[in-house]
Amino acid sequence: MMLRRSGVETSRFTAGSVRSAAVSKAKAMAVPIACIMARAGWSQESTFARYYDRPLTEVGDTFQDVILA
Template sequence: MLRRSGVDMSRFTAGSVRSTAVSKAKAMAVPIACIMATAGWSQESTFAHYYDRPLTEVGDIQEAVLA
């Protein structure tokens, strides 16, 4: 599905979707508590360590998958 959406599969994998989704939610000012509850995390450190990633410029995975 990612390939069909135009995502560069040499740069991104299916595992990129979760971190992109929660990073995009944070960038859109969704409260961390809401992100954690939706993802089923009990520790904010899980989000901060594994999933809080800087979003890249327009045209990358977040635009292809989450737009």
């Protein structure tokens, strides 16, 4: 559920994809790459690009949207 709410296509990605989802979402929310790398403990931006930068899809949660509106 959290992956889906994060914009991850859950038919393609599983719970093992949480780290990718977190850093991909951070990138999509304009968190600087240097900050993402520091939090993840990476020294090479290529590590993020190769293994963790995943495409996100927007998933609307109608129930949530109605309750929080």
